[in-house]
Amino acid sequence: MKIFLDANVLISVLNKEYPLFPISSRVLSLSDRSGMQLYSSPICLAIAFYFSEKKSGTDMAKLKIEMLSKKISMTAVDQATCNQTLSNRQVQDFENGLEYYSALGSDCEVIVTEDSDGFYYSKIPVLGCEDFLKEYIF
Template sequence: MNRVLIDTNIVIDLLAMRKDFYEEAADLFSRADKKELVLAISALTFANTNYILTKLKSTKEAREILRKFKLLVEIVSLDEKITQLALSDDDFPDFEDGLQYYSAMENQIDIIITRNKKDFKNSKIPVLTAKEFMAKK
């Protein structure tokens, strides 16, 4: 079974119900709910998503959404090694993308799903959009 790292933008597409992107994200998470694949997110994504949701909803509502969401995903840790790798890698000028990438590498993730493939152009792990991934399944 594929282990897939979901980038922050896809998680926010789902939980904030972003108009042009929600359906693809919902399809992806529906497959995880059916145990067809394992979706992983970095601890950083969880924190960033909470921040965004509290701008759109109350803190209480955001926490409740995240409690339910947590049942669908595996949260991979963000540690000193991953941080150091991201800081040292000029192939990922965006530090957050480097953290996502090295979280995937260190946790034996098979695929990264994002809307911003260009941010992962030097990835050794396949990088797909949600639409591309769903088309392959």
């Protein structure tokens, strides 16, 4: 299964943000499970780095991002992704649109985010960490 992780999930893991951290870290641990492939976009990684750097400093944030990038694959954000986002009149949040179309471009089957309302136009399931675990893992 190909799973796209939104920036808010990555941030909660990198910054150990409670109460989400125990659940989001469990989602991230799925990278070690056979048949599970975790994806995110370079944009999500940049956003996660920004918030990690604010909390932990530049060197620690780089180390955290390096460790994280070994667990997940990157989706592409290119001209086609931008064009798809811009041409979909339902997309109000440009960044979410880029994430959505990059996830589709990598054949992701689900988006895991704590902002599921931001992906109201999605043709694939969009779930919070807890709901994702309940529906697909437990």
